[in-house]
Amino acid sequence: MVYQLSPEEIRHSKFPLRIGSAGTNALVEEIGVRCTHYDAFRFFTAPAIPLNVIHPVREDQPKNEQPGCIHANMDLYKWAYKLAPIIPSSMVFAYFQNARALREIDMRASPYDLANIGYEPILMETAEGRAEYARIQKNLAHQTAPLRAEFANYIRRVLETFTSSAQ
Template sequence: MDVLTRAEWEPLAAAHRARAEAATSPHLARRARGEKHPVEDFLFEYYGFRPGHLARWHPGPGVALTDSPEHAAWSSYVTSAGLTSLDVPSYAEKRGATVRFVRDLLARTHGREARFGCFGLHEWAMVYRIPRDEVRHGSLPLRLGHAGTDAVVEAHDIRCSHFDAYRFFTPAAVGRNEIRPTRETVRDHEQPGCLHGGAMDLYRWAFKLAPGIPGDLVLDCFEIAREARLLDMMSSPYDTESLGLPNIAIETPQGKAEHVHRQRAISEAAAPVRERLIAACDALIAPT
């Protein structure tokens, strides 16, 4: 057990809080004004991890803190002989099954070859042949219109491996997907090139396992997820120019090449973060 005095851990917590606040302040400001941002708000609204919780610094397992009434008051912590730390045995008893599931999912994902031929078409399949008054992101128009969007879907093979994207496909698009992922088979299909399963969901799993995951790792996962979300929407059928995000025209060879280039960069950045998340899971379920 590593021991950090308050003089040692307090600057770490302050730096974490400042980093988290810089990442979340635009969202909080918009929320205070009653404004919505269909791209940036996604990580908070879809995943549901509150900005205030993101700002909390957690040392992770194997680290004890002196003089920390803050951590002592939080769930899953225990104080003994003046030292406060994550109560790993209690945490593992309550959440061990979830940790093992996440660890297995991440390890299987990490061990597969990354594929980059989807071109973000999952977002297009979510609005394929949709009624004109039912657009998922109503504040953003379809860049090519309804007919043009449908034509792009019909001109491509769709290979979406991520269930939580596939389940939002329109009924007309479901049968066009080459894969049939289900919630039960999610561990059989996730692959590291996927913007969702390979990148955005790192943040999903990191905060789901809080406070067992070190705070800096949660923020690293958040930043990877944000980059993936930006590419996700820039390559989507929506016109994101009004948001200051240039569209990537994946219906063209140039657009496909740009999408794959950026997707590869995100996948490469996500790989070491996923490895750290797997190691963090191991520390939570290792025998004591």
């Protein structure tokens, strides 16, 4: 989040902002912010926090998770990697590939101009760009649903195995 940051405060300052600081600030103020993902929300600037429709906290994460949220879907890889001793490497790799594709979308929708490194922007400052992003999110929810179900079912089976062997 770069809302109301000075150029010196911008984290990835080697990349210019596509519509500049003033344009980015105006866009955030015009369309608002609707982030439900706790980990993404932690990176909000102080002035952006009150602009978000909710204030996610870790305890509410299961309730707030959205199936089309890029960050929630990238978390699938994070948890598979952390549980790698019990998660097959083929699943971890599939989730990594999914997270990599999701990260590309996240970068394309960011305020940074990344075209010089091969990422064509999703123009969030236009109605067409926001509609494109919404379509992408909807597709992501459908594409990632089987992976999320696979992961949940696998963890459920592992827990059942440990529970039954402990008795």
